[in-house]
Amino acid sequence: MPELPEVETIKRVLEPQLKGLTITKVTVNRPEVTAYPAADEFCRLLTGQRVSGMMRRGKFLYILLENGGRVILHLRMTGGLLFTPADFPQEKHTHIIFEMDDGRQLRFSDMRRFGRFWMLQNEEVDTYSGIAKLGIEPFDDELTTEYLILHLGKRKKAIKECLLDQSIIAGIGNIYSDEILFTAGIYPARPAGSLRQEEWERLARVIPERLTYFIEKNEITPEEYLETKGQDYRNTPFLQIYGHAGKTCPVCGSLLSRMVIGGRSSVYCPGCQKN
């Protein structure tokens, strides 16, 4: 489910709550969810550790520990994190529970079980999670017209597929690639190599602008987040085309179309995004 704006929202909600708490017990109900190390070692290493903060990188989350260790997780399609009182009703498909020293629990649930956890010690190099292969953050100063042209300017594959390539820019998924290309007025199936200078300029501007906008629209209090079980993506009413195939374009009134690009369902406006 979550792309960068949602993962950032989760980080902003959870970090102030978890910071300073010590993990007293870890329960792993589905051992395949801990990709590294194996579940028993994962639990052993984390028990007794104190949380110093959280970070986001692309769609990955970090839970940082005072001893220098860190938990890394990726929610993939349907993963969710909730910080709950101990007696809060448990979500179906809850695979990991971290009990904290204030009596509350951090719970990971994931219907489709694609989400993964890793745990690395202070000095340990992360060759496991895939974070090392990520490209730049969308809000980095490095995200410039020149960067896009350098890395994508000669690619034959569709610009939409390029935006989904986590090794170039980290964090963009199927929803926001569609939204970004709509705002930039670029037909999603265009070979990246066919984009003109001014289109790369527009993308360099629109990518951080749209993601920032959707992070802001997602803002939620910890109480609201818990009430809605972390499933309330408040920015969805502000999506202009994702999920709106067959409806009219909010800008030009054309009928929004849908096509499959790189195996992913894609929505675009034939009026605003000409081939």
Added chain:
DNA sequence: CCCTGCCTGCTG
């Protein structure tokens, strides 16, 4: 490069 697998649940 495309294709499949990984999972469960919802929609048409």
Added chain:
DNA sequence: CAGCAGGCAGGG
């Protein structure tokens, strides 16, 4: 019932 879902790794 098939088809699809906000992701990604791995295989051919």
